[in-house]
Amino acid sequence: MLNVPFNKPYQTGKELEYIQDAIARGHISGNGHYTKRCQNFFEQSYHIRKCLLTNSCTDALEMAALLCNIEPGDEVIMPSFTFVSTANAFVLRGAKIVFVDSRPDHPNMDESRIEELITPKTKAIVVVHYGGFACEMELIMEIAQRHALLVIEDAAQAIDSLYLGKALGSIGHLSCFSFHETKNIQAGEAGLLGINDPELIRRAEILWEKGTDRAAFFRGEIDKYGWVDLGSSFLPSEVTAAFLWAQLENLEKIQSRRKAIWDSYFELFEKGSTKGFSEEYQNAFQEAGETSKILHQADETRANAHLFYLLFQNEPARAQFAASLKSQGILAVFHYQSLHKSEYARNHFPDQYARHLPNADRFSDCLLRLPLYFELVER
Incomplete structure (x- = not known):
């Protein structure tokens, strides 16, 4: 495992x-x-x-x-x-x-x-x-x-x-x-x-x-x-x-490594390449990926390789993908919940709570972040 x-x-x-x-x-x-x-x-x-x-x-x-x-x-x-x-x-x-x-x-x-x-x-x-x-x-x-x-x-x-x-x-x-x-x-x-x-x-x-x-x-x-x-x-x-x-002091080294991992993810999900990942890790993502359709990949050209996210068609598809990865020992996590839909906003900013912000809600429901840290990739 x-x-x-x-x-x-x-x-x-x-x-x-x-x-x-x-x-x-x-x-x-x-x-x-x-x-x-x-x-x-x-x-x-x-x-x-x-x-x-x-x-x-x-x-x-x-x-x-x-x-x-x-x-x-x-x-x-x-x-x-x-x-x-x-x-x-x-x-x-x-x-x-x-x-x-x-x-x-x-x-x-x-x-x-x-x-x-x-x-x-x-x-x-x-x-x-x-x-x-x-x-x-x-x-x-x-x-x-x-x-x-x-x-x-x-x-x-x-x-x-x-x-x-x-x-x-x-x-x-x-x-x-x-x-x-x-x-x-x-x-x-x-x-x-x-x-x-x-x-x-x-x-x-x-x-x-x-x-x-x-x-x-x-x-x-x-x-x-x-x-x-x-x-x-x-x-x-x-x-x-x-x-x-x-x-x-080691910023350049850390960033170089993270960008290499980001690029490997991009190759895997956007182009189907398995370059950069161990065989077990490749298989885990490929098997999990069969259950969900990846809709979006963020533009990599301006960012710092802080995170790699995938966007799914709906919340159940995201949950299915995350559960499949977890069953194979890989933890992928959601991210922010729309603040305008929070309990605090409902109680203190009811006019904001009532607003319709569909894109924020879509990312709250459908975005999934994959593991990304310095020691992740096996070359």
Whole structure:
């Protein structure tokens, strides 16, 4: 019996060495040697103006909501097909969420439906790059500029993805990344806030440092620091940062491997080739595949090999395929359930609950993700 999990966090072999080094340096509470290395990596590699490491992508999103000055009654536009943290961060500040349907051909938000949802109460657009596939940022930024709105890129799954030659996370006013253990680059649980609007940098540092101007103090810009704004304990420890640095140092190697696995899946399902998989693994997918028709394969040209998904004709066909794989020791999993159809939306945003967003619901019912992790493919 095969035993193929959906995900297996990869370790480079340097994580413990760097953690020990962080401890030896005598500063493990955060914003030390390894935190700065991780932040500099994103700023230099992806041309993000300022980066701040956080405990999670959820933390980064909550910082973004604070930086947008979200207040009760403000409206924030975002896709329905996304993780709950995308919405929670803004709901916590009192926002009303206005959901956008997915595109007919992809789980990303339908950019053509954004402008019709803008009202005088709209304050921000939250863009989610599903699976590392880029939304049409040029159009979204044009819409935002016309209506004086802030754009937040939820790039939780989008490290190392590009849009027209620009790194995702470097285009919107703010961006948020995840280093959860299911991501390409992981530290168990961690995140990062990217700030591309220079007017937001100083306040972002204050929020990050529990509402104090401590960062400016340590740079020698002021002679003492105190409480000057809202904030929270968003900084991860140097232990987390050291682990993450071992991953970032091996980004090219990790990405190369994941892309090879992605390509092997593509060959198998789109072209019928068995290149890249062990014989047992090939047979498992071929036998399971006889029970279901694969309708769609995402365009691979712009993404970062974060995930590989298949789209089925209906929910029973998906369940049959997943059950067949599971019987052979292979775990394939569903993904998001449409937020506009959630219990929370029904109770708090009944007008959104009543909306018809067929594409988001279709991806909720019919999308299935296959295992994809560094050690998966047998050559």
